[in-house]
Amino acid sequence: MSPNPLLRFAPSPNGRLHLGHAYSALHTWRCASQLGGTALLRIEDVDVERCKPEFTAAIMEDLHWLGLDWPEPVLVQSKRFDLYVEAGDRLRNxxxxxxxxxxxxxxxxxxxxxxPDGAPLYPGTCKHLSTTEQIDRLGRGDPVQFRLNTEEALARTGMLTFTVVGPLITDRPQIRYARPERWGDVVLQRKGTPTSYHLSVVVDDADQAITHVTRGRDMEAATDIHVLLQMLLGLPSPRYHFHRLILDGEGRKLSKSKGSPSLADLRASGWTPDDVRRELGF
Structure with a gap:
């Protein structure tokens, strides 16, 4: 393990932060402190249509309001598409x-x-297209995404494991088996967007030498894909720590799309950073 543990908080600037984001950020900084390490801020804005610079500025404003700081420069994924293309090309080759x-x-x-997210599992229809048909459809400019042949990837890697720590970040590590087959052939690149969350996150975690990934329990299953990609690309695998989720009054995870109150809304209504910390147990 690195003598200086490195963790990251990596929001997407497609809206304002809410209490769920605040919990994840505060938890990550607390874990970094407990490990004697450093928490980094990463901006995951590969979805260039939904992500906006004003939301990036708002994220930083909210985090500073909570009393959090981070080393500069901040890694911004939309400036690193060439690295993700290179990683995709390695898989394609x-x-x-x-x-x-x-x-x-x-x-x-x-x-x-x-x-595992409840979305329709891709049945592998296009996996069986002939090379001629693939070339013809690509030549016509048909809408396309590029999927990982998960069955073939697993045939080459064999059984996969990753390391989990919890419920405290300082707990003894445990080994867990990854099961990426339950995700089927995931999309790694799209026409016009040369990466996906799965591809960019493993490239960036390796480039930043992240030693511990703190993420909500709703992202636990996705770790299977990341472990597979790390093995295929020859990248190190950090330790993983899954924290609790902040739920609304109906037991649902807080969400921008569901209109959960933002930190800016709470601030405007009179909340202080101490109020947020007390509400979240910090």
Missing amino acids: RDLLYPCFCSRAEIAAQATQTD
């Missing part, structure tokens, strides 16, 4: 990526199973 032309509606109509 090993025949581990294939083009998929199915729409979401087509996948939903064909799927007979769901992935």
Whole structure:
């Protein structure tokens, strides 16, 4: 392990932070302190249509309001597309990526199973297209995404494990088996967006020498994909720590899309940083 443990808080600037984000940030900084390490801020803005610079500025404002600081410069994913393209090319050159032309509606109509997030599990339709048909459809400019051939990838890597620490970040590490097959052939690149969350996060964790990844329990299953990509790309695997989620009055995870009150809303209504910390148990 690195003599200086490194952790990261990595929000997407597609809206204002809410109490769930505040918990994750405060928890990450507390874990870094307990380990005698450093917490970094990373801006995960690969979705260039939904992510806005004003939200990036707002994230930093909210975190400073909570009393959190971080080393500069801040890693911004939209400035690193060339690195993600290179990682995707390495997989493509090993025949581990294939083009998929199915729409979401087509996948939903064909799927007979769901992935761990409850979304229709891609049935592998385009995996069986001939090379000629792939070339023809790419040449026509059909909408396309590039999927990982998970079955082939697992045939080359074998059984996968990763290291988990918890419920405290200082607890003894435990080994857990990864099961990426339950995600099927995940999308790693799209036409116009040369990366995905899964691909960019493993590249950045390695580049930043992250030793501990703190993430909500809702992201626990996605770790399976990341461990597989780390093995395929020859990248180190950090230790993982999964924290509790902040829920609303109906027992649902707080969400920007559901209109959960933002930290800015709470601040405008008179909340102080100490109020936020007390509400979240810090």
